[in-house]
């Protein structure tokens with residue numbers, strides 16, 4: 637299966653190496669203090685500097701200020717900004733223009749009404765991350781290990797390339813790809829042994845599951 641994979645929430649060089657060696661095309665670094673996957677700028681910079689050419693480094697931020705984005709983009713050699721909060725269409729456009737980097741906008745899906753947002757953000761973002769909505773009362777806007785009803789996005793397309801996310805694991809990823817037709821997928825907790833702790837064996841097993849499909 638020719639599927640591109642983003643592994644999100646990397647915090648150590650072992651996890652970065654395991655992801656690169658297993659064949660991930662995108663690596664995500666989370667800048668959100670409440671997350672168990674949060675990295676500070678110095679750590680992210682050190683990790684990003686070790687990523688080989690051809691693997692995209694993505695900075696995940698939640699309703700960031702321009703100042704926060706200036707600090708991150710000024711010090712960490714990133715290739716893409718992932719907006720994972722309640723950023724408006726205008727803010728997506730502003731961030732793209734101001735920082736000169738491609739922007740991926742995350743959109744939470746739980747029912748048919750959410751597909752409108754994908755249509756709209758697909759007109760302004762470079763990529764879409766089609767994710768599950770966080771469960772009621774969750775502390776995090778993403779990375780909660782929950783799936784949504786994949787039939788909602790079955791064989792759908794938007795104006796921008798998209799990634800499927802939300803509760804993907806080595807056990808369900810092949811079915812998720814077959815049902816949705818996703819060409820790109822994103823995951824975080826499905827390759828962890830504990831919240832925020834990436835497991836190299838799970839990363840490899842996940843990539844093997846995709847390749848074997």
Ligand SMILES: O=C(O)c1ccccc1NCC(=O)[C@H](O)[C@H](O)COP(=O)(O)O
Pocket residue numbers: 644645664666668671672673674696698720767776777778779780781782801802803804822823824825826
């Ligand atoms: O992962 C986090 O800690 C996080 C924190 C704040 C905003 C978003 C976050 N993660 C978003 C991602 O890109 C995840 O990979 C995506 O939601 C899927 O996560 P999972 O269901 O755990 O695979």
